[in-house]
Amino acid sequence: MGIDTSVSFTGIRFENPFLLASAPPTESENNIMRAFDAGWGGVVTKTIGMHPVVNVAGPKTKFLRNNPEAGTLSMNKGRGGVLHSSWNWELISDKPLDDWIPRIERIKQAHPGKVLIASIMAGSGSDRELDHWRTLARACQDAGADGLELNLSCPHMDRPDMGSNIGKDQELCSFVVQVVRQAVHIPLWAKLTPATSDIVVEAGAVFRGGADAVSSSNTWPSLPLIDPDTLEFELNVDGYTSSGGLGGPAILPLSMAKMAQMARAFPDKAFSGIGGVSEFAHALNYFLLGCGTVQICTAAMLDQAIGPHVIARLVEGLRAFLERHADRGWTSVESFRGLRRDNVIQQSQIRRPDHSEYQGGFDAEGYADRDS
Secondary structure, rough: OOOOOOEEEEEEEOOEEEOOOHHHHHHHHHHHOOOOOOOOOOOEEOOOOOOOOOOOOOEEEEEEEEEOOOOOEOOOOOOOOOOEEEOOOOOOOOOOOOHHHHHHHHHEEEEEEEEEEEOOOOOOOOOOHHHHHHHHHHHHHHHOOEEEEEEEEOOOOOOOOOOOOHHHHHHHHHHHHHHHHHHHOOOOOOEEOOOOOOOHHHHHHHHHHHHOOOEEEEOOOOOOOOOOOOOOOOOEEEOOOEEEEEEOOHHHHHHHHHHHHHHHHHHOOOEEEEEOOOHHHHHHHHHHHOOOOEOOOOOHHHHOOHHHHHHHHHHHHHHHHHHHHHHOOOOHHHOOOOHHHHOOOOHHOOOOOHHHHOOOOOOOOOOOOOOO
């Protein structure tokens, strides 16, 4: 058998397992069209809501870079260094649902073989808000969206009944998923926040509510750094800042830990991994933990907004990986998916050395002289 880069995920066939995540680039119809032309297997739209949204004044997304030689970690221009992370405090799409519906229809007409997932979000504090979930879901389904990703994870929503505030409440997130599940028949993915004490609890809740998959992680709640020269936050409006979302390379190990928890707890469920991916070697971590698809944002934003070079590297990396392991009979992602899931165990279960080999404990004053 030859190499097959396609995957079947929640009943949807993707020509490759790499998706553009819901983010600023996927709000533009033109960008989504370009992304499909570039070879992405799927795109998740910028989150669509019912309410008018007005973003903060000034920049909404910045990139943090680390320069070890200069001793700087900064998002200010001119500091140089290698990419550490992205930071944003951008809200959901400022386009109303009525603007999105014809866009979804045109995108699917132009690319019927590509997968378009509509990200949606509403509140949960009233029957009216629950009706908003139903309206959003049905409208996107009728417009041709292949699936829905429910945003239960936005890290900078002030409302207690929206975004990550839903995702941290197992009863709320399960109920919201159930409401949407009863309204539509296309696959549902629940995007969960990592800012919770035990993400397995929320994962279990959304699966009980009828979710077909969990996407994780959204960006991590964080603050921009303070400039040591001006003593101002590097991203601020009138001197003030607020919590935003950290993404990019810095969150890869953090998001892997959350994914491992969920994948071990629910080995037969579907997961879409997000966080810190720009090369196939990064995506491989999520596949080996059990994910069926991987979503990318920061790397694509830095590559012509939609990552034409990023997706080319990812697909080529997958092909090369399968070719290297052809002697094992591996022909697709499914051949190795979840291979390292069960290697993540409790720290107390990790083997300890024999007493004679043990050099730790409380006897040593420090670590400079291990022989004393």
